[in-house]
Amino acid sequence: MESSASTPAPDLSDVFAYVDARRDEFIQRLIAYLRMPSISAWGTGMGEVAEHIAGMLRGLGLVTEVMPTAGWPMVVGRYDSVADAPAVLLYGHYDVQPPDPLDAWVSPPFEPAIRDGRIYARGAGDNKGQHFAQMLALESLLACRGALPCNVTVLLEGEEEIGSPRMPDFVRDHRDALRADLVITSDGPVHESGRAQILFGVRGVLSFELRARGADRDLHSGNWGGVAPNPLWTLVHLLATMKNARGEVTIDGFADDVLPPTALERAALARLPGDLETIRASLGASALDAPDGRGYAERLAAWPTFTINGLHGGYGGPSSKTVLPHEAFAKCDMRLVEAQRAEDVFAKVVAHVRRHAPGVEVIYQGAMDPSKTPLDSPYTAPLRQAIVAAQGEEPLLVPALGGSLPEYVFTRILGVPAFTVPYANADEANHAPNENIEVARFIAGIKTGAAMLAYLGTFARP
Ligand SMILES: [Zn+2]
Numbered sequence: 001m002e003s004s005a006s007t008p009a010p011d012l013s014d015v016f017a018y019v020d021a022r023r024d025e026f027i028q029r030l031i032a033y034l035r036m037p038s039i040s041a042w043g044t045g046m047g048e049v050a051e052h053i054a055g056m057l058r059g060l061g062l063v064t065e066v067m068p069t070a071g072w073p074m075v076v077g078r079y080d081s082v083a084d085a086p087a088v089l090l091y092g093h094y095d096v097q098p099p100d101p102l103d104a105w106v107s108p109p110f111e112p113a114i115r116d117g118r119i120y121a122r123g124a125g126d127n128k129g130q131h132f133a134q135m136l137a138l139e140s141l142l143a144c145r146g147a148l149p150c151n152v153t154v155l156l157e158g159e160e161e162i163g164s165p166r167m168p169d170f171v172r173d174h175r176d177a178l179r180a181d182l183v184i185t186s187d188g189p190v191h192e193s194g195r196a197q198i199l200f201g202v203r204g205v206l207s208f209e210l211r212a213r214g215a216d217r218d219l220h221s222g223n224w225g226g227v228a229p230n231p232l233w234t235l236v237h238l239l240a241t242m243k244n245a246r247g248e249v250t251i252d253g254f255a256d257d258v259l260p261p262t263a264l265e266r267a268a269l270a271r272l273p274g275d276l277e278t279i280r281a282s283l284g285a286s287a288l289d290a291p292d293g294r295g296y297a298e299r300l301a302a303w304p305t306f307t308i309n310g311l312h313g314g315y316g317g318p319s320s321k322t323v324l325p326h327e328a329f330a331k332c333d334m335r336l337v338e339a340q341r342a343e344d345v346f347a348k349v350v351a352h353v354r355r356h357a358p359g360v361e362v363i364y365q366g367a368m369d370p371s372k373t374p375l376d377s378p379y380t381a382p383l384r385q386a387i388v389a390a391q392g393e394e395p396l397l398v399p400a401l402g403g404s405l406p407e408y409v410f411t412r413i414l415g416v417p418a419f420t421v422p423y424a425n426a427d428e429a430n431h432a433p434n435e436n437i438e439v440a441r442f443i444a445g446i447k448t449g450a451a452m453l454a455y456l457g458t459f460a461r462p
Contacts, residue, residue, distance in 0.1 A: 010454040012389060012447075014144045019136075019446050026446065027119065027439060030132050031112040034121035040095035040162050046072045049094050050158060053135075057154055060138050067174070069166040072158030076177060079138075085150035085457050086379075089180035089410070090449075092131030092187065093160030096123035097431045104433035118425075118436040125428030129437040130186040130445060131156060133423055137449025149457025153180055164406045171409045182379050183410040183418040184452060186445065189426040191396050193273045196387050196448075198380070199420035201400035202407050203301070204336035204370035206345055210235055210353065211361040212328045218314075219324040231328035232313045238357040239330060242306060247290030249306045249334075251352045257340045261302040264375045265399040272297040272396055300402035305335045331365075335402065342367035371407035372400060373417040382459045383419060386451035391444050395421075423448065 019026070038049035050066050054075045057064040062077030072095065080087070099109035099122045107113035112121035119129065134154070141148055155178060159166055171178060191197045212231035219228050243249050261269065274296035280288050294303070313328030315321040336345060350362050375397055387395045410418040423445030424430070425438045 008458070009385065009389065010149070010451075010458055012451055012454055015140050015450045015454070016390075016447050018140050018144050019443060019450070022140075023443055026136055026443070027114070029136075030119065030124075030129060030442065031121070033128055033132055034112045034119070034123050035110055037099075037110050038095050038123070038158070039098050040072055040159050041098050046095065046158050050075050050156075053094050053156060056135060060135070060142060062138075062152075062154065067170075069159075069170055071162075071166050074158070074166075074170055075154070075156040076174075077154040078177070079148050079152045082148065082151050082457070086181040086459060087151035087153065087179065088453065088456060089153045089155060089178060089183040089414075089416075090131070090134050091155045091157075091183055091185045091410070092134065093127050093158065094131070094156045095158045095161050096126065096128070097161050099433075101433060106434055109433075109435070114439070117440065118438050119442065120434055120436045122435055124435050124437040125189070125424035126430035126435065127160070127187045129442050130423045133442055133445035134186055134449045136446045137453065140446060141450050141453060149454045151180075152453065153178060164409075167406050167409050168413060171413045175414065178414060180414070180416055182377075182416055182456075183414070184383075185407075185418070185420045186423050186449070187420065188401075188422045189424045189428050189430075190422050190441070191273070191398070192426050193396075194426060195273075196391050196393060196395040197398050197422065198383055198387070198395050199398045199401055199422070200375055200377075201301075201338065201372035201411075202370060202405045203304070203400055203402055204340065204342055204368050204408070205404040206334045206336060206342045206349075206367040207365040208332055208346065208349060209363040209365055210238065210330040210332065211363065212238075212357070212359065213326065214324070215326045218326050221322040221324040224324050228324055228326075230324060232311075232325055234357055234360060235311065235313075235328045235330050238353065238360055239308065239311075241356045242352065245290065249304065251306075251348055252355070253348045253351075254304075254345065257344070258304060259338050261298065261399065262375070265302065266298070268375055268397045268399055269295060269297040269301060272398065297398070301398070301400035302337060304337050304340065307333050307335075309333055335404070336370045337400070338370050338372040340370060342369050368404045368406055369408040369412060370400070370404075371411045371418065373411060373419060375399060377417045377419075379417060379419065379456065379459070382455035383421065383452055386455040387421065387448055389455070390447040390451040421448065421452065 037045040050073050054066045057077030062079045064077040067074045109122035212234040214229040214231040309331040311330050314325030429435045
């Protein structure tokens with residue numbers, strides 16, 4: 001990877017010393033924030049927490065608004081006064097998952113407790129501990145330097161944990177207020193190996209259901225077999241036209257927009273830890289999914305999938321029942337990669353089904369586009385160097401996550417590169433009881449946040 005060799009590394013020793021000197025204070029302030037529930041799914045505490053975090057942004061001198069949506073509000077703070085420096089959008093979310101089951105928590109979810117070097121509370125890692133670290137990074141830079149090294153917009157949404165339903169329209173409608181050269185999200189865990197990582201993309205997802213019908217009621221297979229059609233066979237035959245045993249998705253046109261990994265991405269994928277044989281054994285599976293010949297990270301990041309989530313109909317109980325079912329259902333999802341579009345892939349699925357099994361209904365059940373930022377983005381080098389400066393180790397470069405997040409709102413709607421730089425430990429137990437963040441990672445997150453802005457600030461806008 002190229003480095004911006006001509007720009008001298010910024011000296012951050014004053015900022016790092018400032019963070020170290022305030023370690024206990026910063027932990028106590030995070031604890032105070034974690035004490036405030038903000039459960040979007042239940043509507044608990046949302047307005048109060050939005051105002052609380054907006055107050056902190058205002059205290060830092062950011063021009064801040066709590067912007068209403070049809071759901072929970074967005075909090076947007078802007079610092080826009082550094083000529084010629086990049087503008088960075090820092091995205092996070094102030095809502096948390098519901099805490100249940102409550103009796104599985106060692107200490108109550110909204111009474112933060114420190115044990116064994118970790119802060120335990122709902123939201124500790126996902127995402128309050130991480131965006132609070134970004135805000136403390138701004139505070140520390142402002143305290144040490146009197147100004148930020150680049151322009152910053154903080155965007156905190158209140159509905160990430162319920163699927164970000166308002167994000168696409170909000171970003172579309174407020175393009176100008178959110179204008180930036182790049183987006184940084186600190187969410188999710190570091191790599192399973194404990195190494196820092198920069199994530200450059202996510203796979204998209206498309207969910208749908210296939211419904212086949214035969215007669216208008218279930219029938220006796222002896223009295224009606226050979227006469228009435230069997231919708232389960234209809235689905236089995238249809239599904240067999242959609243993916244073959246070699247693992248290739250054979251839906252007409254499906255592969256048209258799949259961009260194979262670049263040489264740079266292949267090299268980055270090959271460097272990621274993850275031995276296929278160990279993974280196969282850990283899954284208790286006798287074989288891996290087809291096709292062979294692809295590494296673990298490449299399978300998750302670089303190629304689309306077609307998964308039958310469930311195939312239902314007729315009888316599945318004990319012993320036997322000679323029924324001829326009258327309806328059958330297949331629940332399916334697809335993980336999509338650059339440059340596929342969920343809407344376009346769904347149209348191809350519908351066209352394929354019309355051609356091969358005209359009577360089968362296709363029901364759309366939601367989608368999210370994939371997102372990808374090129375590994376050779378001009379911002380990769382300063383972000384990498386900043387992580388090395390703050391954490392003392394090279395981050396892994398991960399071309400894409402296997403799962404799906406609404407990153408496309410930044411890369412496609414805003415049209416800018418988007419990077420995820422997680423601060424939480426791999427066992428943060430997000431969405432689970434005893435969610436936690438290691439204190440050391442929270443403090444390293446503050447330093448990393450400051451370093452990323454400082455390194456980006458030395459970097460002339462491309
Ligand atoms: Zn979450």
